[in-house]
Amino acid sequence: MTHRLRCLSLGVLFSLLAIPAISQESREIHKSGPFGKDGRLFVDTYKGTLEVTTWDKAEIDIVARIESEGSGNRAREDVEDTQVRVDLSSNSARIKTDYSRVRHNHSFFGFFEAGTNELPLVHYKIKVPVSVRVEVKDYKSSTTVSDIQSEVVIDSYKGDIDVSRLSGSVNVKTYKGKARIDVASLSGRSRVETYKGEIDFRLPKGGGFELDAEVGRDARFSSDFGLERERSRNRRRGYDARVAVNGGGPVVRLKCDKGTVRLLER
DSSP, X not given: OOHHHHHHHHHHHHHHHTSOOOOOOEEEEEEEEEOOTTXXXXXXXXXXXXXXXXESSSEEEEEEEEEOSSOSHHHHHHHHHOEEEEEEOSSEEEEEEEOHHHHHHHOBTXXXXXXXXXXXXXXXXXXXXXXXXXXXXXXXOEEEEESOSSEEEEEESSOEEEEEEEEEEEEEEEESXXXXXXXXXXXXXXXXXXXXXXXXXXXXXXXXXXXXXXXOTTSEEEESSSOGGGSOSSGGGXXXXXXXXXXXXXXXXXXXXXXXXXXXXX
């Protein structure tokens, strides 16, 4: 390598090293207030994360961090234009991620709106009393809900769902997403449903429930509760069953088409 080329190579290297690291644009929103033990929490979000945990206070605490996946003026503007709408009372909290300003700014006379990749992430951390009912509507977030002693309802498109140590009932619906549901105590009618997704539904060993299952022929179903003998004689129909497990109890409605459901012992 000639001296000139060597110097040129070193110059390019030093120039690359001098490029500053890309920093993400972000801002944070915090809201809290009194909240009854029988309150209801509803979250409507799109992409990012949602973490719902419990504490022994009669209060709700909401932290939302809006974060761009890019940098620069446009990213900064998108973060500022992303709104977190919070409608809070002593027994109800409705929280919504609102991208309407971002989509409008990316559009051209109403066309060519912002795509999914251009929308900022919103990361929620919410604390509620243990007996609050939780309802979530989501597109592609990662959602975790822990230690709730009530009902949990989640409808997600391509997101990941993790419900742990639930005492109560659950209603989860997902399309092409993954869900892990861990029930410590089942006390109400529950439903899990997926299309092209994957669900692990864990129930107490020895606990009683009434299984109402409808599994398509292109789906996969397995159980720790010895239910395979109930499989339909017509294999092309998949798995159709209504059976009392361990003496029966709350109804568990299971529906799966072109996906996987595993019914597991806790």
